[in-house]
């Protein structure tokens with residue numbers, strides 16, 4: 001993707017916030033122009049007063065001093081308003097971009113995102129989107145301001161003294177175009193590498209934090225810290241190289257501004273003999289100097305471009321993936337029953353992996369309970385993932401008589417409830433975690449599902465009851481309690497097809513027995529698939545039991 005494409009796409013993304021952005025550019029232009037005008041009028045005023053002092057002693061100083069006050073107030077107020085508006089515009093834009101990216105990621109989950117590491121994805125959503133602020137705050141807006149103000153100042157100077165206008169135009173082009181272009185070239189590689197090393201650093205830090213307990217147990221923390229340190233050094237080195245390019249470019253702009261001041265003063269002074277008002281000499285020199293305020297932010301903006309474009313490319317690469325799983329052209333209607341038929345279903349998680357399901361045939365009538373037994377890796381949980389349409393498959397699956405592929409993903413997820421082994425509990429209260437699945441559920445419904453999963457007594461004994469905070473990923477619950485909370489959450493949605501993946505794992509035999517008995521009673525009229533490797537649990541729940549091995553039903 002070329003730099004122009006990246007820029008074009010970034011501007012297109014900002015389109016909905018064009019009102020805010022334009023307002024911020026307008027205010028910034030007014031501020032810069034007021035500053036230039038202030039310098040020009042002040043230079044002229046001081047010189048004219050001096051000249052009047054030594055000559056006639058007559059001069060109307062009310063008008064210019066009022067002008068000076070006016071421009072000073074506009075400049076000060078404008079700077080404040082400019083900061084306020086440009087930040088407001090950028091933060092609104094970033095919040096919108098984050099939501100836009102998140103919406104793009106949702107349909108890719110989990111199949112198309114599993115090759116990416118969690119820290120990496122979180123990084124794209126946070127740091128990469130944050131980096132884009134430089135594209136708008138320090139690039140798009142300053143370039144627009146530089147263009148508008150540069151042209152306006154040169155045109156005004158051209159009316160007063162054309163030679164100074166030519167000199168100013170040349171120096172502004174050099175400092176506003178050539179210098180930033182060189183800065184961009186020098187900072188491109190370190191800038192891009194800074195984005196990559198920041199992403200690596202984030203992934204390593206997330207890995208370290210998530211696995212801290214195990215790393216400590218294995219005595220491997222120091223080794224990880226050394227890696228983290230190396231990545232930090234790489235990031236700092238890249239940022240330093242990119243910043244050096246920016247600093248050199250800023251010095252070059254300062255030099256051009258100095259040249260403009262002296263050049264304008266000399267050119268204007270040379271024209272006094274030809275009739276130019278002497279008071280205009282300092283005015284033109286100061287205007288030439290002040291005009292560089294318009295282009296001063298450009299080198300820093302260009303220095304950042306490498307970083308910004310690398311972050312934008314990472315974001316576009318993520319957002320441009322089209323979801324492999326979408327509803328067919330004519331989505332299936334909601335079915336009348338929850339029967340399930342698998343015919344010759346094959347699933348490969350990746351082309352280079354052996355099939356997880358290898359010609360699976362399975363039939364469950366509406367309202368039936370089926371237990372699927374099998375050793376670890378037999379493909380049991382893969383059945384649940386397919387029924388939720390998380391992965392594409394070969395063969396045919398029919399739910400309620402309709403092709404599974406033709407259901408809208410949202411309709412399907414309303415119909416199918418799954419309590420998986422790796423289900424996520426969220427950092428919140430028990431109530432939050434239940435309501436996440438069924439926001440409208442009332443207290444009685446929540447109490448009932450907690451009763452079914454044998455958690456009612458436990459919750460009752462907690463000081464804060466159902467409003468007890470369960471910590472990150474349910475860390476304050478035991479594994480068995482967490483699993484049962486996941487089941488309660490699935491039940492609360494009242495799905496017509498319920499899939500229970502190893503519901504009795506981590507439970508003692510008595511609790512497991514009670515849980516299965518109450519689940520059997522609660523789900524008497526629903527289709528249920530119980531996935532387990534425990535034959536006792538299977539037979540406690542149903543007498544329809546099938547055995548799976550290597551991706552097939554073997555009996």
Ligand SMILES: Nc1ncnc2c1ncn2[C@@H]1O[C@H](COP(=O)(O)OP(=O)(O)OP(=O)(O)O)[C@@H](O)[C@H]1O
Nearest residue numbers: 114349356374375376377378379380381382383533
């Ligand atoms: N997301 C995935 N990406 C790649 N391979 C996967 C993925 N999930 C499962 N597999 C592979 O597919 C096969 C079947 O996995 P599945 O989780 O369905 O087995 P299972 O019978 O439920 O095992 P367990 O009882 O241990 O949960 C395994 O070989 C596993 O390694």
